[in-house]
Amino acid sequence: xxxxxxxxxxxxxxxxxxxxxxxxxxxxxxxxxxxxxxxxxxxxxxxxxxxxxxxxxxxxxxxxxxxxxxxxxxxxxxxxxxxxxxxxxxxxxxxxxxxxxxxxxxxxxxxxxxxxxxxxxxxxxxxxxxxxxxxxxxxxxxxxxxxxxxxxxxxxxxxxxxxxxxxxxxxxxxxxxxxxxxxxxxxxxxxxxxxxxxxxxxxxxxxxxxxxxxxxxxxxxxxxxxxxxxxxxxxxxxxxxxxxxxxxxxxxxxxxxxxxxxxxxxxxxxxxxxxxxxxxxxxxxxxxxxxxxxxxxxxxxxxxxxxxxxxxxxxxxxxxxxxxxxxxxxxxxxxxxxxxxxxxxxxxxxxxxxxxxxxxxxxxxxxxxxxxxxxxxx
Numbered sequence: 001x002x003x004x005x006x007x008x009x010x011x012x013x014x015x016x017x018x019x020x021x022x023x024x025x026x027x028x029x030x031x032x033x034x035x036x037x038x039x040x041x042x043x044x045x046x047x048x049x050x051x052x053x054x055x056x057x058x059x060x061x062x063x064x065x066x067x068x069x070x071x072x073x074x075x076x077x078x079x080x081x082x083x084x085x086x087x088x089x090x091x092x093x094x095x096x097x098x099x100x101x102x103x104x105x106x107x108x109x110x111x112x113x114x115x116x117x118x119x120x121x122x123x124x125x126x127x128x129x130x131x132x133x134x135x136x137x138x139x140x141x142x143x144x145x146x147x148x149x150x151x152x153x154x155x156x157x158x159x160x161x162x163x164x165x166x167x168x169x170x171x172x173x174x175x176x177x178x179x180x181x182x183x184x185x186x187x188x189x190x191x192x193x194x195x196x197x198x199x200x201x202x203x204x205x206x207x208x209x210x211x212x213x214x215x216x217x218x219x220x221x222x223x224x225x226x227x228x229x230x231x232x233x234x235x236x237x238x239x240x241x242x243x244x245x246x247x248x249x250x251x252x253x254x255x256x257x258x259x260x261x262x263x264x265x266x267x268x269x270x271x272x273x274x275x276x277x278x279x280x281x282x283x284x285x286x287x288x289x290x291x292x293x294x295x296x297x298x299x300x301x302x303x304x305x306x307x308x309x310x311x312x313x314x315x316x317x318x319x320x321x322x323x324x325x326x327x328x329x330x331x332x333x334x335x336x337x338x339x340x341x342x343x344x345x346x347x348x349x350x351x352x353x354x355x356x357x358x359x360x361x362x363x364x365x366x367x368x369x370x371x372x373x374x375x376x377x378x
Contacts, residue, residue, distance in 0.1 A: 003296075006065075008064060008065070008068060009065075009067055009068055009071060012053075012064060012068045012071050012072060013071050013075060015048075016048070016050065016071065016072045016075040016076065017075045017078075019044075019048050020075045020076050020078065020079035020080070021079055023041075023044055024041060024044075024076065024079040024080040024083055025079040025080060027040075027041070027080065028079065028080040028081075028082070028083075028347070028350070029347065029350065031080065031082050031083075031204065031205035032082070032202075032204050032205065032350050032354075035199070035204045035205070035207075036205065036207075037086075037158070037160070037161055037205060037206075037207045038080075038082065038083060038086070038205045039161065041080065041083045041086070041205075042083075042086060042116075042119060042161075043116075045076075045083070045087060045116065046115070046116025046117070047116070049062055049116070050062075050072055050076070050087065050116075051087070051090060051113065051114060051115065051116035052094075052113065052114025052115065052116070053068060053069050053072050054066050054068055054069035054306075055098065055114050059098075059106060059110060059111055059114055060110070060111035060112070060113075060114035060115040061114040065302075065306050066243070066302035066303060066305050066306035067299050067302045067303060067306070069244075069247075069302065070243060070244075070246075070247040070250075070298055070299060070302045071247075072087075073087060073088060073244050073247035073248055073251065074247045074248070074250045074251035074254065074295075074298075075251060076251065077247070077248040077249075077250075077251030077252055077255075078251035078252065078254050078255040079251075079255070080205070081202070081203050081206075081248070081251075081252055081350075081351070081354035081355075082203045082204060082205030082206045082354070083205065083206075084203075084248045084251060084252075085157060085203045085206035085248065085357075086157065086158055086205070086206050087244075088241065088244035088245060088247075088248055089120075089121060089122060089157035089158050089206065090113070090119060090120050090121075090158065091240070091241065091244055092120075092121075092122035092166075092237055092238075092240075092241045092244075093113070093119075093120025093121045093122045093158070093162060093164070093165065093166055094109065094110055094113040094114070094120040094166070095122075095166075095236075095237040095240055095241070096166045096182050096224045096225070096233055096234075096237055097109055097110040097113075097166070097184070097224060098110060099225075099233065099236055099237065100182075100224050100225035100229070100233055101224055101225075104221070105184065105221075105222075105224065109164050109184055112163075113163075113164075118162075118163035118164065119158055119161060119162045119163050120158075120162055120163070120164055120165070120166065121156055121157060121158045121159045121162035121164075121165045121166070122156070122157070122165075122166055122237065122241075123153045123156050123159065123165040123166060123167040123168065123185070123211055124136075124153070124168045124234055125153060125154050125155050125156070126138065126151070126152060126153055126154055127152060127154045127210075131363050131364060131367045133168075133177070133180070133231060133234060134176060134177055136168065136169070136170055136180060137151050137152075137170070138150065138151025138152070138153065138167070138168070138169040138170065138213060139151060139169060139170050139171075139173070140169035140170065140171045140181060140183060140218070141171075142171070142220075143217070145219060145220055146217040146218060146219055146220060147169075147171070147181075147183060147217075147218050147220065147223070148215055148216065148217055148218075149167065149169055149183070149185070149191070149192075149213040149215075149216040149217075149218055150213055150214060150215060150216070151169065151212075151213050152195070152210060152211070152212050152213070153167070153210065153211040153212075153213075154210050154211075155198065155208045155361075156208055156209055156210070156211050157206055157207075157208050158206070158207070159194065159208065159209045159210075159211045160194045160197065160207060160209040161207070162187060163186065163187050164184050164185065164186045164187065165184070165185050165187075165211065166182055166183075166184060166224065166237075167182070167183050167184070167185045167211075167213075167218075168180055168181070168182050168183075168230045168234050169181060169183060169213075169230075171227055171228065171230075172228065175228060177231040178228050178231065179228055180228065180229075180230035180231040180234070181223060181225075181226075181227050181228060181229065181230040182223070182224040182225055182229070182230040182233050182234070183218050183222050183223055183224065184218075184222040184224060185213075185216065185218055185222070186222075189216055189217075189218065190216065190217065191213060191214050191215050191216030191217060192211065192212070192213055192216045193211070193212040193213075193214065194209055194210075194211065194212075195209060195210030195211060195212045196209065196210050197209045197210075200357075201353050201356060201357075202350070202353035202354035202355070202356055202357055203354050203357055238362060238363065239311065239312050239315050239316075240305060240315070241362055242301075242315040242316060242318065242319040242362050242363070242368075243298060243301045243302050243305060243311075243315050243318060243319070245319050245322075245323065245358060245361070245362045246294070246297070246298040246301065246315075246318035246319045246321075246322040246323070247298050247302075247322075248358065249294065249298075249319075249322035249323045249325070249326040249355075249358045250291070250294050250295050250298055250322055250326075252326055252330065252351055252354060252355050252358070253287075253290075253291045253294060253322070253325065253326045253329040253330065253355075254291060255347075255351060256326075256329050256330040256333035256334075256348060256351050256355075257284075257287055257288060257291055257329060257333060259333055259337075259346075259347065259348050259351075260283075260284060260287070260332065260333035260336045260337070260348075261275075261284060263336060263337050263340075264280050264284065264336055267338075274336075280336060283332050283335070283336060284336075286328075286332070287328065287329040287332045287333065290325040290328060290329055291325070291329055293321065293325070294318075294321055294322035294325045294326070295322075297314070297317055297318040297321050297322065298318045298322055300314060300318070301314040301315045301317070301318040312371065312375055313371070313372055313375035313376070316363070316368040316371040316372050316375075317368075317372055319362060319363070319368055320365055320368035320369065320372065322358070323358035323359045323365060324359060324365055326355050326358055327355060327356070327358075327359060330348070330351050330352050330355045331352070333348055333351075334348050334349070334352050
């Protein structure tokens, strides 16, 4: 891996940072307070051509590389973690189409998603099982020219606002993981209901809802890939998504680190800046090192994905390390703020709440360790 940024990567960072800090950051506190989905931010991301930045231009994407995508997610998340979660959820929502969709499906749903004309959602998790996909209870029964879906999905990011959802259901439960299949379900399809919304601790603007399917008829042409191929497809999508979550963690960490440095330079006690005290300096040195290590792991996984070589282990390592390092970085940054860090008037308090989800979604830290160990021991 070349550790020198390309001109395109530097330009993407400059462009996205200017946009994110100028447009997204000033709205982040209000979004957290109101718990409302920031549709204006989604429209702004589309205007900035960030809804499919690293996907082929011929499909409607931006044609940038995987590290550019990680940089974009990092900068967006540093400004507004809720919006960072929404964009990574959007990528998850259309990636099944990118990986296994046919030409007609890509023209109908993928291209509009990449161009920012439609919002996508990834619909896998259920109330009875998060990381355990084999516990999936949503069924899809063949009936003429349709499949009839019944079941409940949970914690679906943007599910109430998406134009289409990639839904994973069991077409043959007796086959276990080989009986799962992916379907595209469009907004407003009869039999699909938006259930209760979640009142989350952090990333509050990235609204998640329960999605309920009651005799929801989905045309056969909406099936993505092959019958029974959904389990492997979901794993492939999640592998790619973990790099996005790692980038999100790096962005939140960078924002917290910058706040800590700024506060340490400005805050005075005993007649001098607290940045002059060795204890504070060592705290900053520790979290600065963790931040750069997390960034490099994330970019390495993104580079492997870009080159088309296996990256399951590296994606999980990046997600695990970046998420857990972010916990340490944000906690230390809040500690440096002292009592002020506990007050809502200081944005570090919001980052402390936003960060916590990183160790839970897209597979908990414990699940990442299982994946990593499985790759090492195979």
